[in-house]
Amino acid sequence: NPVISRHDYAPPAFLIDTVDLEFDLLADHTITRNRMTIRRNPDAVFTRRLELMGEELELLSASIDGHACASQLTATGLVIDDVPETFELTLVTACKPAENTSLSGLYVSNGNFFTQCEAEGFRKISFFPDRPDVMSVYTVTLRANREAYPVLLSNGNLVETGMLEDGRHFARWEDPFRKPSYLFALVAGKLSCVEETITDASGQRKLLQVWVEAHDLDKTRHALDSLIHSIRWDERRFGLGLDLDRFMIVAVSDFNMGAMENKGLNIFNTKYVLARPETATDADYANIEAVVGHEYFHNWTGNRITCRDWFQLSLKEGLTVFRDQEFSADMAAGEGNSGGAARLRDTGSAHATKRIEDVRMLRQTQFAEDAGPMAHPVRPESYQEINNFYTVTIYEKGGEVVRMYQTLLGREGFRAGMDLYFRRHDGQAVTCDDFRAAMADANQRDLSQFERWYSQAGTPRVAVRGAYDPAARTYELTLTQSYPDNPAIKTAKDPLLIPFTIGLVGPTGTDLPLRLDGEAATSTPVFSRVFELTETRTTLRFVDVPVEPVPSLLRDFSAPVVVEYDYTDAQLAFLLAHDSDPFNRWEAGQRLATRALLAAARAAARGATPTFDAAVVDAYGLVLRDHTLAPAFRELVLTLPSEAYLIEQLDVADPDAIHRARQALRRQLAGALRADWLAVYQANRLLGDYRPTPQDAGCRALKNLALAYLVELDDASEAAALARDQYDVANNMTDRFAALGALVHLGGDEARTALDHFYRMFEKEPLVIDKWFALQAAQPGRPDVPTIGIVRGLFAHQAFTLRNPNRARSLIFSFCAANLAEFHRPDGSGYAFWAEQVIALDAMNPQVAARLARTLERWRKFTPALQQKMRAALEQVNAVVRSKDVREIVEKALA
Numbered sequence: 001n002p003v004i005s006r007h008d009y010a011p012p013a014f015l016i017d018t019v020d021l022e023f024d025l026l027a028d029h030t031i032t033r034n035r036m037t038i039r040r041n042p043d044a045v046f047t048r049r050l051e052l053m054g055e056e057l058e059l060l061s062a063s064i065d066g067h068a069c070a071s072q073l074t075a076t077g078l079v080i081d082d083v084p085e086t087f088e089l090t091l092v093t094a095c096k097p098a099e100n101t102s103l104s105g106l107y108v109s110n111g112n113f114f115t116q117c118e119a120e121g122f123r124k125i126s127f128f129p130d131r132p133d134v135m136s137v138y139t140v141t142l143r144a145n146r147e148a149y150p151v152l153l154s155n156g157n158l159v160e161t162g163m164l165e166d167g168r169h170f171a172r173w174e175d176p177f178r179k180p181s182y183l184f185a186l187v188a189g190k191l192s193c194v195e196e197t198i199t200d201a202s203g204q205r206k207l208l209q210v211w212v213e214a215h216d217l218d219k220t221r222h223a224l225d226s227l228i229h230s231i232r233w234d235e236r237r238f239g240l241g242l243d244l245d246r247f248m249i250v251a252v253s254d255f256n257m258g259a260m261e262n263k264g265l266n267i268f269n270t271k272y273v274l275a276r277p278e279t280a281t282d283a284d285y286a287n288i289e290a291v292v293g294h295e296y297f298h299n300w301t302g303n304r305i306t307c308r309d310w311f312q313l314s315l316k317e318g319l320t321v322f323r324d325q326e327f328s329a330d331m332a333a334g335e336g337n338s339g340g341a342a343r344l345r346d347t348g349s350a351h352a353t354k355r356i357e358d359v360r361m362l363r364q365t366q367f368a369e370d371a372g373p374m375a376h377p378v379r380p381e382s383y384q385e386i387n388n389f390y391t392v393t394i395y396e397k398g399g400e401v402v403r404m405y406q407t408l409l410g411r412e413g414f415r416a417g418m419d420l421y422f423r424r425h426d427g428q429a430v431t432c433d434d435f436r437a438a439m440a441d442a443n444q445r446d447l448s449q450f451e452r453w454y455s456q457a458g459t460p461r462v463a464v465r466g467a468y469d470p471a472a473r474t475y476e477l478t479l480t481q482s483y484p485d486n487p488a489i490k491t492a493k494d495p496l497l498i499p500f501t502i503g504l505v506g507p508t509g510t511d512l513p514l515r516l517d518g519e520a521a522t523s524t525p526v527f528s529r530v531f532e533l534t535e536t537r538t539t540l541r542f543v544d545v546p547v548e549p550v551p552s553l554l555r556d557f558s559a560p561v562v563v564e565y566d567y568t569d570a571q572l573a574f575l576l577a578h579d580s581d582p583f584n585r586w587e588a589g590q591r592l593a594t595r596a597l598l599a600a601a602r603a604a605a606r607g608a609t610p611t612f613d614a615a616v617v618d619a620y621g622l623v624l625r626d627h628t629l630a631p632a633f634r635e636l637v638l639t640l641p642s643e644a645y646l647i648e649q650l651d652v653a654d655p656d657a658i659h660r661a662r663q664a665l666r667r668q669l670a671g672a673l674r675a676d677w678l679a680v681y682q683a684n685r686l687l688g689d690y691r692p693t694p695q696d697a698g699c700r701a702l703k704n705l706a707l708a709y710l711v712e713l714d715d716a717s718e719a720a721a722l723a724r725d726q727y728d729v730a731n732n733m734t735d736r737f738a739a740l741g742a743l744v745h746l747g748g749d750e751a752r753t754a755l756d757h758f759y760r761m762f763e764k765e766p767l768v769i770d771k772w773f774a775l776q777a778a779q780p781g782r783p784d785v786p787t788i789g790i791v792r793g794l795f796a797h798q799a800f801t802l803r804n805p806n807r808a809r810s811l812i813f814s815f816c817a818a819n820l821a822e823f824h825r826p827d828g829s830g831y832a833f834w835a836e837q838v839i840a841l842d843a844m845n846p847q848v849a850a851r852l853a854r855t856l857e858r859w860r861k862f863t864p865a866l867q868q869k870m871r872a873a874l875e876q877v878n879a880v881v882r883s884k885d886v887r888e889i890v891e892k893a894l895a
């Protein structure tokens with residue numbers, strides 16, 4: 001594969017001011033006429049050679065200013081020599097949407113046409129300088145059979161519709177905003193919509209639509225509400241409004257990613273649109289709100305200001321992830337909804353709950369990426385296939401980097417930076433440096449050291465030591481930054497500017513006032529402060545400290561780093577009970593459990609029975625019984641660190657030992673706290689109509705966690721009865737699915753019966769059937785029945801297809817990425833299955849194949865026996881792989 005390097009960036013040789021596209025849509029042979037007004041770019045190196053990218057296109061004709069012109073097809077596109085200074089180029093091409101299984105470019109799903117152009121899909125639609133710094137005004141005419149394709153949509157505003165001969169009709173769309181080709185979209189087919197007209201903050205009427213297949217119309221309300229809330233929130237928080245007269249969301253069931261922010265015509269995976277209480281879980285409701293928000297917020301951070309090149313991807317993704325996280329947190333806290341005292345009381349904890357969930361995800365997935373062969377900076381230096389760089393580093397770590405600006409500059413300072421960014425760059429394709437400059441200039445700050453967050457890969461460590469001097473009443477914290485070794489990382493390891501929030505907790509559990517040596521005493525004491533670490537080693541000397549404190553470090557996870565501090569178990573239990581920072585309360589519990597689990601896993605790997613200290617159980621019991629804590633928060637604390645997270649904490653991981661250790665602690669917590677779990681289960685049963693509010697969702701989550709613990713008991717008859725009853729009476733998918741999970745965990749005939757019942761009940765709901773597959777693929781194995789056998793059986797099920805990414809993920813990824821003990825069975829059966837599926841997907845849908853390939857990239861983490869088998873599977877794939885997507889992943893893994 002050729003390597004593309006950031007340093008090779010050169011401005012485009014030609015600019016395209018307008019693009020006029022005409023489509024004659026036929027599933028097996030679509031004709032596209034593309035008329036472009038082109039001029040030489042005065043800021044680029046002079047050339048008369050126009051190079052356009054194109055893939056899987058048949059060129060029917062090419063003409064310049066109305067005269068046929070010579071052109072040469074190349075491996076990557078089309079070349080036309082001796083072009084004038086300015087000209088009109090018209091290309092007529094043909095493509096085959098029905099044969100397009102990559103779901104990139106123009107394709108057919110359930111008989112309808114859809115497009116996906118990010119990052120490089122437009123070149124499958126027409127020959128074009130398919131790069132984000134070429135921005136054009138698009139006019140699009142769609143022509144198709146009216147009966148088969150009654151709805152014809154594209155970006156911007158609808159300007160004309162009408163009938164044609166032979167039962168065809170047309171629609172013409174104009175998007176007044178210049179945009180890069182990756183934001184182009186069209187949709188054609190049999191679709192229905194719900195719509196609502198709202199008045200925006202400036203008093204203008206806006207038409208909002210959600211388009212779905214007719215039978216899904218009853219599942220659109222939540223997405224539409226989420227869109228309205230997103231619009232209101234962006235007006236309020238950032239002063240940003242909707243710039244088009246209409247905004248459309250279209251749901252498609254075959255989609256590689258979550259959703260796509262095409263200008264005015266967002267295209268979504270159905271998974272992030274469709275919801276009604278009977279079919280969608282609380283998590284689905286929350287994800288829909290987050291993704292609708294994310295794509296809507298891209299309209300400013302991504303579309304109005306876009307990326308100069310794909311190395312700058314995090315410019316739009318990190319920023320938009322940060323925005324969607326803030327939106328979700330505000331929504332959870334009751335902002336933008338009908339208020340009520342109960343909501344307001346929960347404000348602090350709702351923000352913390354969202355923060356904990358986001359950080360948990362970041363640490364489990366992004367920290368692992370940073371430690372493996374695909375490690376890359378937030379602004380990568382090179383790539384082979386850009387689709388492989390839509391990563392948790394670009395998105396989630398990028399979101400953390402944006403959050404750090406806000407932590408360093410304050411909310412108002414951050415807003416001032418955003419305002420300046422839009423004043424300077426609206427309508428442009430820019431870089432991460434431009435964003436940083438706007439933040440710095442608006443706040444008169446020098447943020448040059450902050451650039452290292454973009455250029456250096458790897459997860460920094462901050463090792464902390466504390467020393468209390470009772471005579472001097474001082475407490476000294478020494479903080480040392482470093483990077484762990486990862487041979488895949490070639491970037492610098494210079495000290496970063498780390499915002500590091502600290503509190504000191506006194507023996508009664510309250511925070512002590514913070515004053516550094518040399519600072520004047522202030523009348524209003526400060527209990528939590530952001531310190532800026534800029535050197536390899538920083539020493540903070542606190543004065544007037546009456547007693548030895550317990551440090552509360554990196555409050556609210558103020559930077560994406562690993563904190564190393566040698567807490568005692570007693571200190572962790574103390575912070576879990578008392579820390580005023582909810583994030584660090586949760587963190588203390590996780591540290592306590594992680595330490596116990598790792599010790600138990602090491603014991604299990606040696607063949608010993610894992611045992612746990614009563615102190616761990618007692619600390620959890622206190623939280624479980626603490627009714628002053630929100631249920632959602634208790635549920636997070638009482639959820640043990642995941643197996644994937646634990647694997648990352650070990651140098652040599654044995655997934656089976658980790659699974660057994662975690663199961664042992666679950667069983668111990670179940671048995672020791674049985675009465676509490678039962679009480680919590682009963683206390684958090686909700687009566688009445690389903691509402692997806694964070695408060696209600698929190699009660700359901702805690703109740704269902706209690707059920708999951710109770711089914712671990714040796715005598716689970718009581719839990720089985722609860723699960724059966726819950727399954728039968730549930731008025732929502734969260735409860736029904738949790739009950740089904742409990743029954744499947746118990747196994748036997750009852751599990752079989754419930755699974756069959758569930759399947760029949762939701763046979764016509766693909767997103768629910770995805771859950772049905774996923775649940776079975778993720779179930780623990782039994783000695784006589786390894787899960788791989790079940791997975792292979794389901795693979796042959798009539799409802800299974802590799803073609804649909806959601807379905808493929810629901811079965812294959814749930815097994816390979818979420819059932820670690822079973823996937824890593826010592827016989828290598830999981831790896832053989834993995835290799836088969838990567839190879840099958842590679843020929844069909846390289847993007848999905850590459851994602852699956854990544855589930856083996858951390859093979860060096862495991863025991864030598866497993867490593868050897870994993871390497872063999874990787875080499876087997878490497879020998880036959882065809883796509884550059886999978887090739888890049890496998891080669892890097894083996895390097």
Ligand code: DPP
Pocket residue numbers: 118257258259260261294295317
């Ligand atoms: N740009 C999309 C998103 O992150 C990814 N296809 O929303």
Ligand code: ZN
Pocket residue numbers: 294298316317320
């Ligand atoms: Zn995005």
